[in-house]
Amino acid sequence: MIQKDASLNVLGTDLAPCSNHPVTGYFRDGHCNTCPQDHGSHTVCAVMTAEFLAYSKYVGNDLSTPRPESGFPGLTPGDAWCLCAARFLQAHDEGCAPRINLSATHQRALDVVNLNILQDHAL
Template structure:
């Protein structure tokens, strides 16, 4: 079951991306629920630097995986990131920009709002 769809600003959660189709539930939004153990709630605008860091850490988001219907991501794509990975990228100086209106409020359990605001593209 999907949790209440509110963003970090306390407003209705806006879509993150339909192309590429993102979200734990692959509905274009960074919705979350009990099944989403990775907390895929941060709507990020990906950068080459972040994609390289993610690949180095074992989560290769840029290489196409046609067997899974995954075309691979590139800089400029919007994607629902795990909140913990976003916080790690922030600490490593490689965090991408975020869309606060499309970032689920559950993110605030892991990433402080003032940190998210540092990377906000929509404020």
């Protein structure tokens, strides 16, 4: 059985839900929970924008195309999604990072992204 890391956010409080419509998270539990097996660190609760979705597709991770065979509906602007911390940082460096929900962003995101950067993109 996979052991989840403590469900704490970057503010040091209980991790809030990110999204159940569409359902997100490494564990598909609606939260940006993580564990050592989550090599992508799906820990940043990001609210999708058209600009970010186009950027993500351009760099090889198409989040907007539905994949019914995997139960993935495809994301649209306004959807919240547990994003890989490194992808968020990459988008930040390129000037197209989405807004994020700090209370739903797992504290493990801080292993990759500085808190000041996260706060700069907070909703």
